[in-house]
Every structure is written in C-alpha cells, then in structure tokens.
Amino acid sequence: MSLDEIFEHFVLHSQIFKDRERLLPDYVPEELPHRKQQIIALARILAPALAGSRPSNVFIYGLTGTGKTAVTKHVVRKLSEKAQEKVVFAYVNCRQNDTSYRVMAELARELGVKVPFTGLATSEVYKRFAEALDRRGRMMVAVLDEVDHLVKKNGDDVLYFLTRINEQLSRSRLSLIGITNDLKFTEFLDSRVKSSLCEEELVFPPYTAKELEDILQQRAAEAFQDGVLAPEVIPACAAIAAKQNGDCRLALDLLLKAADLAEREGASKVTLEHVKQAQREIEKNVTVDVIKSMPLHVKMVLIAVYLLEKEGARNLTTGMIYNKYMEIAKMLGMDPVTQRRVSDIINELDMAGIVNARVVSLGRYGRTKVIRLSASLKSIEEGLQEDLFMLGVTELVAR
DNA sequence: AATCCACAGGAAGTGCTGGGCG
DNA sequence: CGCCCAGCACTTCCTGTGGATT
Numbered sequence: 001m002s003l004d005e006i007f008e009h010f011v012l013h014s015q016i017f018k019d020r021e022r023l024l025p026d027y028v029p030e031e032l033p034h035r036k037q038q039i040i041a042l043a044r045i046l047a048p049a050l051a052g053s054r055p056s057n058v059f060i061y062g063l064t065g066t067g068k069t070a071v072t073k074h075v076v077r078k079l080s081e082k083a084q085e086k087v088v089f090a091y092v093n094c095r096q097n098d099t100s101y102r103v104m105a106e107l108a109r110e111l112g113v114k115v116p117f118t119g120l121a122t123s124e125v126y127k128r129f130a131e132a133l134d135r136r137g138r139m140m141v142a143v144l145d146e147v148d149h150l151v152k153k154n155g156d157d158v159l160y161f162l163t164r165i166n167e168q169l170s171r172s173r174l175s176l177i178g179i180t181n182d183l184k185f186t187e188f189l190d191s192r193v194k195s196s197l198c199e200e201e202l203v204f205p206p207y208t209a210k211e212l213e214d215i216l217q218q219r220a221a222e223a224f225q226d227g228v229l230a231p232e233v234i235p236a237c238a239a240i241a242a243k244q245n246g247d248c249r250l251a252l253d254l255l256l257k258a259a260d261l262a263e264r265e266g267a268s269k270v271t272l273e274h275v276k277q278a279q280r281e282i283e284k285n286v287t288v289d290v291i292k293s294m295p296l297h298v299k300m301v302l303i304a305v306y307l308l309e310k311e312g313a314r315n316l317t318t319g320m321i322y323n324k325y326m327e328i329a330k331m332l333g334m335d336p337v338t339q340r341r342v343s344d345i346i347n348e349l350d351m352a353g354i355v356n357a358r359v360v361s362l363g364r365y366g367r368t369k370v371i372r373l374s375a376s377l378k379s380i381e382e383g384l385q386e387d388l389f390m391l392g393v394t395e396l397v398a399r
Numbered sequence: 400a401a402t403c404c405a406c407a408g409g410a411a412g413t414g415c416t417g418g419g420c421g
Numbered sequence: 422c423g424c425c426c427a428g429c430a431c432t433t434c435c436t437g438t439g440g441a442t443t
Contacts, residue, residue, distance in 0.1 A: 099427075099428075101426095101427065101428090116418070116419055116420095117417095117418080117419095118417065118418050118419070118426070118427055118428080119417085119418045119419025119420075119425085119426060119427080120418095120419065120420085120425095120426065120427090121425080121426060121427090122426085122427080124426090295429095295430075297430085297431090317405080317406085318405080318406060318407085319405065319406075337430085337431065337432085338431075338432060338433085339406085340407095340408085340431085340432075340433085340434095341430080341431055341432075343406080343407070343408075344408085344431095347408095359406090359407065359439095360439090361404095361405095361406095361438075361439035361440050361441085362404085362405080362406095362439090362440080362441080363403095363404085363439070363440040363441030363442070364402090364403070364404060364440075364441045364442045364443085365404060365405075365441075365442095366403085366404040366405025366406055366439095367404075367405060367406055367407065367437095367438060367439060367440085368404095368405055368406050368407080369406080369407080
C-alpha cells in the first residue's frame with residue numbers, strides 16, 4: 001500500500017470516525033451542556049459592549065477542563081458576530097505567552113501593530129499598544145487565559161497597566177477577562193489590581209461523572225460512526241476523568257486515544273480495554289515528554305533521585321541528592337551546578353509531577369526537603385533513555 | 400529555654416543568546 | 422556598527438526557620 005493509499009484509506013474508510021476533529025481539545029462545539037448558567041452570566045456581563053459602553057472586567061475561576069476557555073470562546077464568538085466591527089476581541093494564552101512582553105505583543109498584534117518578539121523595552125510595547133488602541137477608537141475585550149502563570153512569573157505589573165489603561169484613553173475602552181485554574185490566585189495580586197479586575201466573578205464547578213457522560217455522548221455522536229462504541233466506553237472515560245477533578249479535557253482525550261488505538265489495530269469497535277490502554281498511555285506520555293524536554297542538569301538531578309531510589313534509599317533529602325548528583329557530574333566530566341540551583345531543580349521536578357518534595361524539619365538534624373519519585377520508574381527510564389545512551393551511562397540504569 | 404543543624408528560598412548579579420533600533 | 426533589550430540558566434551572598442537535642 002502506498003502512502004497515498006494509506007492516507008486515503010484513513011480519511012475515506014475510517015471504521016470508527018466520522019469527524020475526528022470534534023474530539024480535539026481546541027474544538028468548541030455549538031452546544032456546551034451543563035454550562036448554560038455560566039454562558040448566560042458571561043453574556044450579560046459582556047453585553048454592554050454592543051451598546052458601546054465598557055463591560056465590567058471579569059474574573060473566571062475553575063479547575064482544568066471545566067469549560068472556562070470553551071465558554072469564553074463561545075460567548076466571545078457569538079458576541080463578535082453581533083458586534084461586527086464595533087468591538088475588537090483578543091485572546092491570549094498566558095501559559096504560551098508567559099511574559100509581560102509577549103502578552104502585550106500579542107494584544108498589540110491583535111490591533112494590527114506588529115511588534116518584534118524581542119528587542120524592544122517592555123514599556124515601549126505598552127506605549128505602542130495604548131496608542132494603537134486609542135487610534136482605533138474601538139472597544140476592546142481582551143481574554144487572558146491562564147493568567148496565573150503570567151502573574152506568578154512576572155508579578156502583576158501588566159495587569160496593573162491594563163486595568164488602568166482606560167484612564168489614558170480618550171477614544172477607546174478596554175475590558176479584561178481573566179481566566180485561572182488557581183483558586184487562590186487573587187492573593188498574588190495588588191489590592192488595586194484585584195478590585196478592578198474582579199468587578200465580576202464567575203466560578204466554574206467541576207463536572208460530575210454524569211455531566212461528563214452527557215458531554216462525551218454529544219461529542220461522540222458528532223465524531224464517531226454509529227454503534228462503534230461499546231456501551232461501557234463513555235461511562236468509563238467519564239468516571240476516570242471525574243476522579244481527576246472532573247476534567248473534561250482528560251475525558252475527551254481518553255475517548256480520542258481509545259478510538260485511535262482501536263482504529264490503528266483495525267478493530268471495528270472501541271472497547272473498555274482500549275480505554276484502559278489509553279489511560280496508561282496518557283499517564284506515561286505526559287511524564288516521558290516532560291522529561292525529554294528538560295535541560296541537562298535537571299535530567300542529571302532526576303537520574304540522581306532515580307538511582308538513589310533504586311538503591312533502596314528512603315526519605316531522600318536535598319543533601320543526599322546533591323551528593324549523588326555531584327558523583328554523576330564528576331563521572332561525566334561535567335561542571336556541577338550549585339546546591340542552590342539543585343534545590344530549585346527539585347522544586348521544578350515537583351511542579352512537573354515527576355517527583356514529590358515537601359519541606360520537613362528534622363529538628364536537630366536540620367530543615368530540608370524529603371523527596372520521592374512520583375512517576376513510574378518505567379516512564380522515567382523511557383524519558384531518559386536517549387540521554388543515558390548519549391552520555392554512555394546506560395549501564396548505570398541497566399544494573 | 401536556648402541551641403543549632405541543614406537546608407529553604409529571597410535578592411541581585413553574570414554571561415550568554417537572539418534580536419531590535421537609529 | 423554600537424548600543425539596548427528580554428529571557429534563560431545559573432551563581433553569589435544572604436537571612437530565615439521548625440523542632441529534636443542539649
């Protein structure tokens with residue numbers, strides 16, 4: 001079979017899919033089940049924009065996969081159809097654009113001002129944005145998704161600037177929609193920023209298993225051929241995701257992966273077994289990918305933790321890990337980083353969910369972090385494989 | 400009650416890359 | 422061209438601290 005034929009076959013003769021796209025994370029469906037209340041609330045808040053007055057700033061809270069982004073995009077899309085040219089909408093994901101510079105550059109770009117992605121002073125970008133907005137003479141609604149990432153890294157300067165920009169504008173207005181999955185996020189904010197950003201607040205509760213089932217059912221109807229799902233598939237995906245804080249994105253991902261697996265092995269039905277396999281794969285892939293993309297010294301610290309655990313050491317401390325790390329560095333002829341840096345690296349590994357670290361006081365024996373691996377040995381091995389090979393220390397792990 | 404361990408983690412700075420602007 | 426900028430990984434120097442031991 002030629003490549004063309006394979007692709008052709010996939011597109012035209014999929015046993016499983018009718019429209020695979022509908023399960024992808026950035027697809028926003030026409031109907032968003034179990035989010036009517038939030039949709040209406042957000043629409044009410046933003047509606048004044050149609051009449052030319054500035055909507056209140058909104059703050060949206062909710063855990064991952066509770067539909068915050070989907071609802072916001074949905075409402076904004078409807079609104080911009082109605083508003084025609086009167087309102088400019090901008091959407092910035094602050095995880096991808098996690099510096100004040102990049103966020104401002106994105107917003108400016110939305111106004112048709114091109115900003116180089118580095119090279120200018122941040123204050124210069126602020127200025128250009130404000131000027132461009134005033135020149136436009138339009139209302140602007142800016143969505144800052146995952147805004148907590150931005151603030152944790154850069155402080156709330158950008159937000160301070162954006163919430164006060166209306167004072168400098170004569171012909172335009174700016175409204176902000178901040179989205180976060182960190183419920184305690186506002187503690188990081190200056191009280192002035194807080195009060196103006198949180199003029200309105202919306203909370204997105206986690207989906208229940210039942211609600212997730214409804215959502216999956218709706219998407220499945222659009223995405224799959226009739227009758228290809230075994231009856232227990234959707235409830236299983238919903239149940240797994242419901243345990244993970246009702247994360248709908250996970251539920252959809254499970255369904256997609258399970259169906260992909262079925263399709264790849266040429267099965268005519270998606271079964272519970274596919275779902276279980278998909279679950280294992282998702283968990284593994286996340287850690288493997290994270291590990292692969294880590295800088296060298298982070299990997300070396302991880303190797304140190306890995307080896308110590310394999311040797312059967314318990315209650316690892318920062319000091320133990322640092323010593324092991326030094327050994328490894330010496331063996332490889334690398335310049336080791338300082339303990340200060342390793343301390344931060346351990347925190348990074350903790351944040352990535354690969355390691356579990358918590359600070360404890362051992363009284364007379366000091367105050368330190370106790371660290372243990374939280375990812376499986378197998379996924380760590382897989383993530384580190386290439387590097388171990390490259391560094392010629394495979395035998396270290398093979399042992 | 401005082402001490403003191405083994406770090407935690409903040410602040411500021413360095414050297415480097417990749418890119419403006421005039 | 423020379424100078425300026427941001428971001429990253431990292432260093433240097435530092436002050437802070439929970440609680441078992443003295």
